[in-house]
Amino acid sequence: MAGPRDTVVIAQSTHVLPLEFNRRYPVLKRGQGVWVEDASGKRYLDAMSGGSMAATLGHGRKDIVAAARAQAEKLSYVHNERLTNPAQEQLARELVDLAPKGFTRVRFVTGGAEANEMAIQIARRYHVDRGEEKRWQIISPAQAYHGPTMATLALTGRPGLKRPFEVYMSNHLHIPPSTWRFDPTGEEALKALDRALEAAGPATVSAYFCEPISAAALPSYSPPKRFWEGLAERRARHGFLICFDEIVTGIGRTGHWFAAESLPIVPDIIATAKGLGAGYTAIGAVLIREHVYDAIAKGSRKFTLGHTWDGAPLSCAVGLAVVAALKKEGLIERVRERGPRLRDELAAALKDVPFVHEVRGHGYLLGIEYVDPRDRRSFLPPELRTAGRVDDVAFENELITYSTMPTRDGFAGDQSLFAPPFTSTDAELAEMVARYATTLKQVARELESKLEARPV
Ligand SMILES: Cc1ncc(COP(=O)(O)O)c(C=O)c1O
Structure with missing residues (x-):
C-alpha cells in the first residue's frame, strides 16, 4: 500500500x-x-x-493561512442555525457590496453543488411562498455540469454523467447549447426553450439554471447576446426565476466579481464557491435578490435546511482574507x-x-x-x-x-x-x-x- x-x-x-x-x-x-x-x-x-x-x-499564501490561524485561535466553529458570528456577518456584507445591484442576502454553504442545490430550494421556496405550488420544474442547457449530487446531476442533460443514477433524479428539461456548430445566433436555443416551456406548461417552471460563462462543460463559452435577451423576455412573460451557477466564474475568474456583471441580463439567484475559498477552505455562497427574499419574508419566513459547516467562522474568515487580497492586489x-x-x-x-x-x-x-x-x-x-x-x-x-x-x-x-x-x-x-x-x-x-x- x-x-x-x-x-x-x-x-x-x-x-x-x-x-x-x-x-x-x-x-x-x-x-x-x-x-x-x-x-x-x-x-x-x-x-x-x-x-x-x-x-x-x-x-x-501566508496571509490567508495567518487569517485562518487567527480565526481558529479565536473561534473556529459555531453552527449558524441558532447562532451567528462576526466573520459570517462581515463576509455577507462584503459579497452584497461586490455583487450586481439588487442582491441583498447571502446564504453560506460549503461547496459548489451545495450552493446549486440551495439555489434550487430557494427558487422553489420563493414560488411556494407566493402561492405557486405547481412550480418546480427546471430548464437548463444540456451540455452542463452543476455538481455530482442527485439534484445537481439532474440539472444536466448529459446521459454520460448521470448513468446509472438517473433513477433517483427529477425529470428536468434541457435545451441544446447554441454553439457555432448547432446554433450560432441563439435563435434555435430560444425555440428549444419555448418548446420546453410549452412541454412543461409555463406555470410549472420554477427556474432556468445555467452558467453565465461555462467552465469545464464548454470551456469559456457563453451564448450569444440574443439568447440572453430572449431569456429575459421569457422570464418577464412566464414568471420563472433565473439562477446562475457561478461556482467557477464568481469571485473574479472572468475579470469581474461575478460574470453576471458582464451580460445583458440580471439573474435572480447566484450560486458561487471555488474562488471564495481560493483553495484554502471549503466554502460556497448563494446570493439572492431582494424580491426573492421578500417573497420568503412575506411567506413562510423560514428556510432552515442547511449543513453543519455553513457560515462557520473559520471558513468565513478565509473568505474575508481572500476578498481582501483580491482587492488589495x-x-x-x-x-x-x-x-x-x-x-x-x-x-x-x-x-x-x-x-x-x-x-x-x-x-x-x-x-x-x-x-x-x-x-x-x-x-x-x-x-x-x-x-x-x-x-x-x-x-x-x-x-x-x-x-x-x-x-x-x-x-x-x-x-x-x-x-x-x-x-x-x-x-x-x-x-x-x-x-x-x-x-x-x-x-x-x-x-x-x-x-x-x-x-x-
Ligand atoms: C460549474 C460548476 N458547478 C458546480 C460544480 C460543483 O462544485 P463542487 O465540486 O464544489 O461541489 C462545479 C465543480 O467543478 C462546477 O465546475
Whole structure:
C-alpha cells in the first residue's frame, strides 16, 4: 500500500477509493505561487489553479493561512442555525457590496453543488411562498455540469454523467447549447426553450439554471447576446426565476466579481464557491435578490435546511482574507486587463495546430476546442481520447491542464481548459502558453498518424 515516499499511486496501491481505477495519481507534496511539486521534487506549472480552478491566489499564501490561524485561535466553529458570528456577518456584507445591484442576502454553504442545490430550494421556496405550488420544474442547457449530487446531476442533460443514477433524479428539461456548430445566433436555443416551456406548461417552471460563462462543460463559452435577451423576455412573460451557477466564474475568474456583471441580463439567484475559498477552505455562497427574499419574508419566513459547516467562522474568515487580497492586489482588474491578451497569445501560439478549432477567453477562463483536422468540423473520434492525451503529455511537459471528452453526449467534443491563478506573472503566463503549445504540437503529430488509417 502507498507510503510516504511514493511518487505515484494506483488503484491497487491505495486505500483511497480512486475516481478512475485505470489512472496513475501523481502525489503532490507542496505548492508555492503557481508551482506545485511532486513527491520526487519535480515542479509543475499550475495552469489550472489547483486543477479545479479554485486556487485563484496560487499556493502557499501566508496571509490567508495567518487569517485562518487567527480565526481558529479565536473561534473556529459555531453552527449558524441558532447562532451567528462576526466573520459570517462581515463576509455577507462584503459579497452584497461586490455583487450586481439588487442582491441583498447571502446564504453560506460549503461547496459548489451545495450552493446549486440551495439555489434550487430557494427558487422553489420563493414560488411556494407566493402561492405557486405547481412550480418546480427546471430548464437548463444540456451540455452542463452543476455538481455530482442527485439534484445537481439532474440539472444536466448529459446521459454520460448521470448513468446509472438517473433513477433517483427529477425529470428536468434541457435545451441544446447554441454553439457555432448547432446554433450560432441563439435563435434555435430560444425555440428549444419555448418548446420546453410549452412541454412543461409555463406555470410549472420554477427556474432556468445555467452558467453565465461555462467552465469545464464548454470551456469559456457563453451564448450569444440574443439568447440572453430572449431569456429575459421569457422570464418577464412566464414568471420563472433565473439562477446562475457561478461556482467557477464568481469571485473574479472572468475579470469581474461575478460574470453576471458582464451580460445583458440580471439573474435572480447566484450560486458561487471555488474562488471564495481560493483553495484554502471549503466554502460556497448563494446570493439572492431582494424580491426573492421578500417573497420568503412575506411567506413562510423560514428556510432552515442547511449543513453543519455553513457560515462557520473559520471558513468565513478565509473568505474575508481572500476578498481582501483580491482587492488589495487589484487582481480582478489584472485579470480583466490581462485576460484578452492572454487569449490572443494562446491563440497565436496554437495557430498552426491543425486540430485546434477555436481559443475562447473570458478573463482567466480560457477554453480550447478541438475538431477533426481532416474536415475541421467533426468531433474527433472519441475512442482516440485526444483530450485525455493532451493532459498526459502536458503533465510530461510539467504543466497541469484539464481537458474533457463529452463527445458521446452529442453536444461538444474534445476540449481543454486553461485557467491560471490570478497571481501569475507575465513570465509565468508566457511559460504556460509555451508549454501548452509544445504539448498540443506533440499531440497533433500523434493524432495525424492515428487518423491516417481511419475514414473521416
Ligand atoms: C460549474 C460548476 N458547478 C458546480 C460544480 C460543483 O462544485 P463542487 O465540486 O464544489 O461541489 C462545479 C465543480 O467543478 C462546477 O465546475
